[in-house]
Amino acid sequence: MLENETTEFKREYTENIYKEIIAFLNTYSGTIFIGYDDKGKLVGLENMKETEEKISNGIIQKITPDCSMFVSINNCTLDGKDYIVINVSKGLNIYYLKEKGILKGTFIRNGSCSIPATDETIKQMIIKNSNLSYETSVSINQSLTFNYIESAFKEINIDINDNQVQNNLHLKNEHGQYTNLALLLSDQNPFTIKIATYESIDKSNFLDRRELRGSLLEIYDKALDYLNLNSATYGLIENSIRKDIEEYPEFILREIILNSLIHRDYSTNTSNIINIYKNNFIEFISYGSLYGNITIEDILAGLSTSRNPYLQSIFMRLKRVEAIGSGLRRVNTYYKSKNLDFEIAALPSSFVVKLPRITLSETTLTNEEINDEKGLIIDYLNKHGEISRKDAEQLIDKEKTATSIILNRMVEEKIINKLGNGPATKYILK
Numbered sequence: 001m002l003e004n005e006t007t008e009f010k011r012e013y014t015e016n017i018y019k020e021i022i023a024f025l026n027t028y029s030g031t032i033f034i035g036y037d038d039k040g041k042l043v044g045l046e047n048m049k050e051t052e053e054k055i056s057n058g059i060i061q062k063i064t065p066d067c068s069m070f071v072s073i074n075n076c077t078l079d080g081k082d083y084i085v086i087n088v089s090k091g092l093n094i095y096y097l098k099e100k101g102i103l104k105g106t107f108i109r110n111g112s113c114s115i116p117a118t119d120e121t122i123k124q125m126i127i128k129n130s131n132l133s134y135e136t137s138v139s140i141n142q143s144l145t146f147n148y149i150e151s152a153f154k155e156i157n158i159d160i161n162d163n164q165v166q167n168n169l170h171l172k173n174e175h176g177q178y179t180n181l182a183l184l185l186s187d188q189n190p191f192t193i194k195i196a197t198y199e200s201i202d203k204s205n206f207l208d209r210r211e212l213r214g215s216l217l218e219i220y221d222k223a224l225d226y227l228n229l230n231s232a233t234y235g236l237i238e239n240s241i242r243k244d245i246e247e248y249p250e251f252i253l254r255e256i257i258l259n260s261l262i263h264r265d266y267s268t269n270t271s272n273i274i275n276i277y278k279n280n281f282i283e284f285i286s287y288g289s290l291y292g293n294i295t296i297e298d299i300l301a302g303l304s305t306s307r308n309p310y311l312q313s314i315f316m317r318l319k320r321v322e323a324i325g326s327g328l329r330r331v332n333t334y335y336k337s338k339n340l341d342f343e344i345a346a347l348p349s350s351f352v353v354k355l356p357r358i359t360l361s362e363t364t365l366t367n368e369e370i371n372d373e374k375g376l377i378i379d380y381l382n383k384h385g386e387i388s389r390k391d392a393e394q395l396i397d398k399e400k401t402a403t404s405i406i407l408n409r410m411v412e413e414k415i416i417n418k419l420g421n422g423p424a425t426k427y428i429l430k
Helices: 017-026 048-062 101-105 119-128 147-154 163-168 180-185 216-229 250-262 296-300 309-317 327-337 367-384 389-396 400-412
Strands: 007-010 030-034 071-078 081-088 107-110 113-116 193-198 206-212 233-238 241-246 272-277 281-287 343-346 350-356 416-419 426-429
Touching (some): 017 030, 017 081, 048 081, 216 272, 367 389
Antiparallel strands (some): 030 081, 233 241, 416 426
């Protein structure tokens, strides 16, 4: 046997035993063997009964809250050598050394080690073990001002500084204390968005960096302004009529910025990220994965859950949210109509959205051009039997999206068949 995240060896009794027990209680179940060396070899234990009694009393006297129902102590003998086995189940509370208090006496398991929990980890544990959400928990900062959002609320005839209004909007609790929801909307909001701009996806040519601060509403406004400034608008003349084509349509930017602010996990003080790759796409990374046991497919079907329902409600009052559950679905439908890939990924601790760039060349393909490229692809297939999208890009000398438009039209016209999905997709003659 070797030490790991659920197994700990002790040659003899020491006061560190309680630290190990607390770590297993706070993290996941584990077993402590007393009378074994660090390599998992049984060496035996003297005064086994005395040691057992000392541990039993110590669990009651040194660990708080009471964890005795989650810990069992067993005396064992093997090959004439005595040892003790302590089985610890994961508890239902936050456990810590009574004499050190919760901030210094809380431990968690990290691999084969028991380590002190950070202040941030303890804060998350408190929220997780509380019936209160992050929004409705009391803000650590009670000196809040609402200068930025005051004018936005005035536009809808609401005085955000009125006590009754603050109570109704859940900015204050029943004791008159500001909540974390108030903190997010205040000028003192500690959460930011970091924006980095690069020439291309390889990040070799860095162009700009910003960190947006202030009320979440202020951050939203600043982020939208910055992305609009870094998004081109093409003027296309069709039949003597000018038609503007946006590289990143504003309604999409609004939706994705809002999504990243409203649905993120605020229990950890980290920044959301926006990466702009001028020649490729815009990437949005927000902290916190999907909420409420739903999938990406559920979201694109129109299902909606909210980690921060009161925050979402306020953005709806301020007319920043149009319709619950329709945003990402609408964005996905738009890009499908353009034969572009709208990418969403739900990672263990984050939610990632990639908006593809719309270029002028991809919106101005004439029927004559398409027919010419179709002829080249058909000739290639007659010689080689199959073609990938990348091969087609090189063959017709067009960008990814333009090539996809041509290939998709050929599939719709039943000239070719599409085989497979993703990078392994191939096309053959029908």
